[in-house]
Amino acid sequence: MRQCLSYFAIAHKAGKCMNTPNKEITSTVPRIAASFDLGGSHNRGIVQIYPEGVPIVIAMGPEIADASPDSITHSFRQLRPDSTWVGIGKDYYVLGALAKEAFFGTPAIKELKIHYGLPKIAGLFWLASCQLGLGLNQPVEAFTQLLLPGGEIADGVELGKTLKPLLKKGVKTPSGQLKVKLLNFSTSPEGSGIMEYRHRALGSEFDKKSIGLLMLGYRNASFLLSSKGNLAKFETTDLGMSWLVHQFVERTAVGLSKDDLRLALLLVQAQNGNQNALRSISRKSTPTGVESDLKLFNSVLPPLIDDYCRALIRWVKNLAVLDEVLICGGTAEFIRAPLTQYFESVGIPIVWNGGVLLPKGLDTQGLENRIADVWTAHINYIKMLDGHFGYERKQKLVPDNYQAPPNINLNPAKDLFSVNGFKSQTSNRNHNSSN
Numbered sequence: 197m198r199q200c201l202s203y204f205a206i207a208h209k210a211g212k213c214m215n216t217p218n219k220e221i222t223s224t225v226p227r228i229a230a231s232f233d234l235g236g237s238h239n240r241g242i243v244q245i246y247p248e249g250v251p252i253v254i255a256m257g258p259e260i261a262d263a264s265p266d267s268i269t270h271s272f273r274q275l276r277p278d279s280t281w282v283g284i285g286k287d288y289y290v291l292g293a294l295a296k297e298a299f300f301g302t303p304a305i306k307e308l309k310i311h312y313g314l315p316k317i318a319g320l321f322w323l324a325s326c327q328l329g330l331g332l333n334q335p336v337e338a339f340t341q342l343l344l345p346g347g348e349i350a351d352g353v354e355l356g357k358t359l360k361p362l363l364k365k366g367v368k369t370p371s372g373q374l375k376v377k378l379l380n381f382s383t384s385p386e387g388s389g390i391m392e393y394r395h396r397a398l399g400s401e402f403d404k405k406s407i408g409l410l411m412l413g414y415r416n417a418s419f420l421l422s423s424k425g426n427l428a429k430f431e432t433t434d435l436g437m438s439w440l441v442h443q444f445v446e447r448t449a450v451g452l453s454k455d456d457l458r459l460a461l462l463l464v465q466a467q468n469g470n471q472n473a474l475r476s477i478s479r480k481s482t483p484t485g486v487e488s489d490l491k492l493f494n495s496v497l498p499p500l501i502d503d504y505c506r507a508l509i510r511w512v513k514n515l516a517v518l519d520e521v522l523i524c525g526g527t528a529e530f531i532r533a534p535l536t537q538y539f540e541s542v543g544i545p546i547v548w549n550g551g552v553l554l555p556k557g558l559d560t561q562g563l564e565n566r567i568a569d570v571w572t573a574h575i576n577y578i579k580m581l582d583g584h585f586g587y588e589r590k591q592k593l594v595p596d597n598y599q600a601p602p603n604i605n606l607n608p609a610k611d612l613f614s615v616n617g618f619k620s621q622t623s624n625r626n627h628n629s630s631n
Contacts, residue, residue: 221247221585226330227337227379229581231574233386234258234309234316234342236414236438237460237526239291240567242574243324246339247587250594251574254323255561256280256292257457260312261301263290271298275370277326282318283368289315302455305415305438309344310351314359317342321376322369335375341577343570345418346385346430356381382577385430387411387420389572390524390550395422397551405519409550410512411569412527414438414460417508421516431515435508437527440500447496450489451479464530466497505534522550526566555594 229246232239239258244251257278263271265288268281272294279294289312295301304312317340325332344352356378363376387409394409395402403425411418416436421429441459445452452459458477465473471494478489508531521544523535528548539546552568559567575593582589 221587223337225335225337226328227339228324228328228330229339229574229578230321230324231341231570231577232317232320232343233570233573234313235566236303236305236416236436237457238563238566239316239320240561240563240570241320241324242567242570243328244593245328246578246581247585247589249328250598250600251558252327252600253559253561253563253567254320254327255563256319256323257296258303259292259295259301260304260315261290261295261299263288263299267299272370277323280319280322280370282315282322282374284314284318284362287315288368289319291315291319296455296457303414303457308348308351309415310348310355313342313352313355314362317359318363318367318369318374321363322367322371322374325374326371332369332372332374335377337377337379339380339577339581340378341382341384341573343386343389343573344383345416345432346420347432349383349385352383356383380581384573384576385420386413386418386569387524388427389574389576390522390552390569391420391422392576393552393572394522394547394550395425406517407520407522408512408516408518409522409524410528412436412508412523412525412531414526417511417525417527419512419515423516429516433511435504435511437530440504440527440530443500443503444493444496447500448489448492450492452477463497466494467501467530501531501534505531505538508535509538518544520545520547522547524549524552524565524568529565555592555598556596557598557600558594560600 227246228243230241230243232241236258238255240253240255242251243254263281265283268288268290272281272290276294279290279292281288281290290299290301321336321338325336330336342352342355360378360381363374363378366373366375391407391409394407398405402422406424407422409420411420414437417433419429419431420427437460440463442454444459444463445454456477462473462477472490474493475486475490477493478486480486480489521539523546528535536546549565549568550572552565552572554564554568554571558571578593581587
């Protein structure tokens with residue numbers, strides 16, 4: 197490929213705002229590089245102190261709910277790594293597990309990813325500051341990359357323009373006022389990092405092939421085509437895991453919730469042969485009723501999966517003629533067998549997860565291949581930053597012998613929300629450039 201596919205997006209206006217000269221790679225305030233992916237099952241990111249720090253994975257549930265300051269005061273009693281709240285101007289949002297537990301928040305799957313981009317990115321910056329041990333007693337400088345579906349790249353550029361002054365002014369959080377100076381905000385197409393990873397693996401052979409990347413996520417399915425080294429096509433459809441969940445709820449019609457994120461995991465377990473996996477979602481009050489539901493669940497699932505695979509294959513058939521296909525995303529493992537059968541039948545080799553090997557010690561959140569896209573995109577982003585600053589990296593981003601430190605515990609706080617909307621900063625954490 198003539199150029200990293202992720203650089204295709206960095207060439208947009210938001211990616212041109214690299215206004216720091218090469219000599220200023222160091223800074224008097226903490227400086228981080230972050231790559232974020234606002235997924236339907238997790239909001240996740242790869243963050244590090246730039247340039248010397250080792251990257252870490254951060255993740256939080258996708259749920260979000262708007263709320264009043266008074267409601268947050270009542271519900272948010274202690275710091276917890278799976279939840280936070282942010283105040284942006286007069287608007288307040290709860291993110292993660294608490295959004296679902298106390299505010300009936302949802303993953304907002306139907307909206308574009310950029311719809312709640314401001315609070316979700318602010319929440320990830322708060323989590324990054326906690327896990328990198330930065331505290332909030334001084335501003336942070338950040339180079340930031342956001343992964344988006346190809347059709348939302350232009351909207352992502354506008355999001356960056358809106359995000360920059362708001363983060364600079366400050367966002368209220370459980371730990372104090374979060375201030376981030378965005379030195380760069382770039383948007384990259386989902387899947388572009390994995391495609392470039394495959395390019396590096398194939399070398400010059402990559403430019404001779406027509407390679408498709410099929411990414412099956414919770415929210416949707418997307419297809420990226422590289423034709424002889426050029427980005428030729430990007431398509432998206434609603435056939436993600438959420439489609440399966442919604443169809444399962446409608447076909448069973450026993451009062452299940454489409455917003456219950458347990459369903460996706462339990463459907464996978466049932467598909468893998470656990471006949472009792474779906475027992476816990478029954479809402480019946482008697483053993484006979486539960487058994488009846490379980491029988492229904494296990495009878496509905498096989499034809500539903502068949503319908504899903506047929507729909508997905510019909511979509512893929514009409515997209516391109518391929519020399520090989522890279523299949524990625526958490527939903528891909530769910531239907532690995534039928535996808536393998538189809539592509540083998542038409543003579544198209546499959547490279548699962550693009551051949552991406554995650555470094556030991558990186559995946560401290562247990563997300564496995566679900567971070568392959570954001571990880572490979574982060575590699576590209578760091579290469580771009582290093583090239584801009586003329587920084588010569590002496591070792592791998594994650595050294596072979598690296599052992600990740602435990603996540604920083606978030607100790608309970610007595611006063612998380614004072615009358616002015618946020619508690620005064622009392623953190624004594626030291627800056628740490630290695631974790």
